[in-house]
Amino acid sequence: xxxxxxxxxxxxxxxxxxxxxxxxxxxxxxxxxxxxxxxxxxxxxxxxxxxxxxxxxxxxxxxxxxxxxxxxxxxxxxxxxxxxxxxxxxxxxxxxxxxxxxxxxxxxxxxxxxxxxxxxxxxxxxxxxxxxxxxxxxxxxxxxxxxxxxxxxxxxxxxxxxxxxxxxxxxxxxxxxxxxxxxxxxxxxxxxxxxxxxxxxxxxx
Numbered sequence: 001x002x003x004x005x006x007x008x009x010x011x012x013x014x015x016x017x018x019x020x021x022x023x024x025x026x027x028x029x030x031x032x033x034x035x036x037x038x039x040x041x042x043x044x045x046x047x048x049x050x051x052x053x054x055x056x057x058x059x060x061x062x063x064x065x066x067x068x069x070x071x072x073x074x075x076x077x078x079x080x081x082x083x084x085x086x087x088x089x090x091x092x093x094x095x096x097x098x099x100x101x102x103x104x105x106x107x108x109x110x111x112x113x114x115x116x117x118x119x120x121x122x123x124x125x126x127x128x129x130x131x132x133x134x135x136x137x138x139x140x141x142x143x144x145x146x147x148x149x150x151x152x153x154x155x156x157x158x159x160x161x162x163x164x165x166x167x168x169x170x171x172x173x174x175x176x177x178x179x180x181x182x183x184x185x186x187x188x189x190x191x192x193x194x195x196x197x198x199x200x201x202x203x204x205x
Contacts, residue, residue, distance in 0.1 A: 031063030051081040095200060098193060105197040112190035116183055123179045130172040137165040 034046045036058035045061075046053065057073035074084075102108040140161045144154040 033061055035059045035061055054081050098197060102197060104201050105194045108190055108194045108197055112186060115186045119179055119183050126172055126175050133165055133169050
């Protein structure tokens with residue numbers, strides 16, 4: 001007959017399985033506990049997920065003893081098990097922060113789109129500025145060409161205007177390149193956020 005060892009860790013520390021969006025055992029409903037059987041047939045009931053449970057496989061039970069999730073054992077050494085618990089704790093903290101910032105993936109998408117819309121407005125403004133600078137440069141170059149065709153030197157003021165406009169065009173093009181990079185950075189920033197929030201949302205269903 002299997003012996004029953006009841007070990008209830010009443011003080012649950014940081015939620016190692018809180019809302020990861022993958023396993024029910026990572027949601028940890030109120031009053032739930034873990035059950036696992038050691039190779040010698042001893043049944044353990046714990047509020048926290050132990051290294052032995054990870055190794056031997058475990059069941060997550062609700063407060064009424066119903067099985068919510070059954071997880072196969074993983075052959076881990078102590079260090080691997082510790083790293084796994086730390087990783088779950090880290091993920092739980094990150095998930096908690098994400099849920100504090102965003103109500104869900106749709107909310108994160110709206111935040112991303114607002115940032116991109118602001119950048120695109122700046123891009124539109126700078127493109128218009130660049131077009132005007134280019135038109136002015138073309139006019140100055142045309143003036144210089146007429147002077148050269150008439151056998152006259154290019155007026156100092158015209159040459160200075162050409163040099164100044166070329167510098168301004170270079171600065172404008174650099175701004176546009178920066179804006180393009182910022183758009184890519186915003187997309188790169190929000191892609192994993194939206195993906196994670198989508199996983200969390202699926203885990204709630």
